[in-house]
Amino acid sequence: MSESRISGWLARLSDPGGLNRRSSPPAFDAGDEAQWLRLLDEAGSHNVRPAVVRNLGVELRESPGSFIRGTDAETAGPIRALMASANDLRLQDVSRAVLLASVARQILQAxxxxxxxxxxxxxxxxxxxxxxxLHMRSFSDIDLLVRPEAEADLGEVLRALGLEAHEPPGKRIDYTERQWTRSHQHGGLLLVEVHTDVVHAPELRARQTLTYDLYADPAAGGITPAGRMVLAGLHGATSHLFGRLQYVVDGLMIARMGVDADELRVRAERSGALLPVATMLRLAAELYGCGSSRGLLDALGPVAWARLERRLISAPMVMSAKSVHRWRLLPQRYLYRRLLRMTGLPS
Structure with missing residues (x-):
């Protein structure tokens, strides 16, 4: 019961656009402090805490009894303590985002x-x-996509900004990402990841790919909402097998930007990304009732292995991806990875 209740509240509170009224989970009892603190922890693990904290404030103002059962005397103290903790965590998220964005602008200028x-x-x-x-999306690093022949020159730019390169371990030498770090004034390390392809694993890159030329070059259409949708789908599928709710919310928010359906299909096909994009759009439609996502999914047309895909990467599975029982879902994820190796670009 506690797992389904936390998943239900994550679904209700994680839409940056406001409360997701498709989800109506049962309330917590006034003494369930450990459970709602777990909700905040899982929101952090899913990288959706900014929306969860903001929407939690709305929920507690509009209908506090829907979240915590009890008399006013029983719930007033827990509500104050919960929101104090939640807002402190959200402030940490936003502070990190502002710091990273400032450094990202320096890098882009260079x-x-x-x-x-x-x-x-x-x-x-x-x-x-x-x-x-920046106040609505969590992230912990700066990601750059570069044309392969310019990677060395980009390295010189990063080095001039005080960043240090880290050689990947042997088993990841063939992956298309490299890490750069530097200490920052507030303690800890600032991480910049340089990618020559959004798809890192060599065995998947044979079937799915998104390079600088495919994503950003004007000859390929430049950077557009459709391009961002393909990027989000590939990242969620090939790097993480939709192991965080954030990857679904990325698709949700990009769909709401307004995405040209014809362009999306063209760009998804040339990156071998029809299956990843379809998975992301389907999940956004199922979890949040997003009509834009459903319309784009329908516009993609037939997608190979779609019937099996929806059984492997289900909405409840995504919601449970950070729960204590997530290990039970690993076989489904690995079967989905096999599908990625069977679809996409011709072998």
Whole structure:
């Protein structure tokens, strides 16, 4: 019961656009402090805490009894303590986002001065372009996508900004990402990941790919909502097998930007990304009732293995991806990975 209740509240509170009224989970008891603190922890693990905290505040103002059962005397103290903890965590998330965005702008300015074919992807870009601001999307690093022949020159730019390169371990030498770090003034490490392909694993890159030329080059259409949708789908599927709710919410928010359906199909096909994009759009439609996502999914047309895919990566499975029982779902994820190796670009 506790697992389904936490999943239900995550679904209700995790839409950056407001309360997801499709989900109506049962309330917690006034003494269930450990359970609602677990909700905040799982929201952090799913990288959806900014929306969860904001929507939790709305829920507690509009209908506190729907979240915590009890008399006013019993619930007033727990509600104050919960929101104090939640807002403190949200402040930490936003502070990290602002710090990373500031460094990202410095890097982009240096890239522009050097005239390099490289661009910002995922975290900062999604937050500012699709979510409405840094306060609504969690991210922990800066991601850059670069044309392979310019990677060395980009490394010089990063080195001049005080970042240090880290050689990947032997088993990841063939992956298309490299890490750069530097200490920051508030303690800890600032991480920049440089990608030459959004798809990292060599065995998947034979079937799915998204390079700088496919994503950002004007000849391929440049950076558009459709391109971001393909990027989000590939990232959620090939790097993480939809192991966080954030990957679904990324698709949800990009769909709400307004995505050209014809362009999306063309760009998904040339990246071998029809299955990943279809999975992300289906989940956004199922979990949040997003009509834009459903319309884009229908516009994709037939997608190979769609009937099996929806049984492997189900909405409840995504919601449980950070629960204590997540290990039970690993076989489904690995079967989905096999599907990715069977679909996409011709072998």
């Amino acid at each position: 890239i522009d001065r050097a005239g390099l074919p490289a661009t910002l992807v995922k975290g900062v870009d999604f937050a500012e372009k699709a979510y409405g601001g």
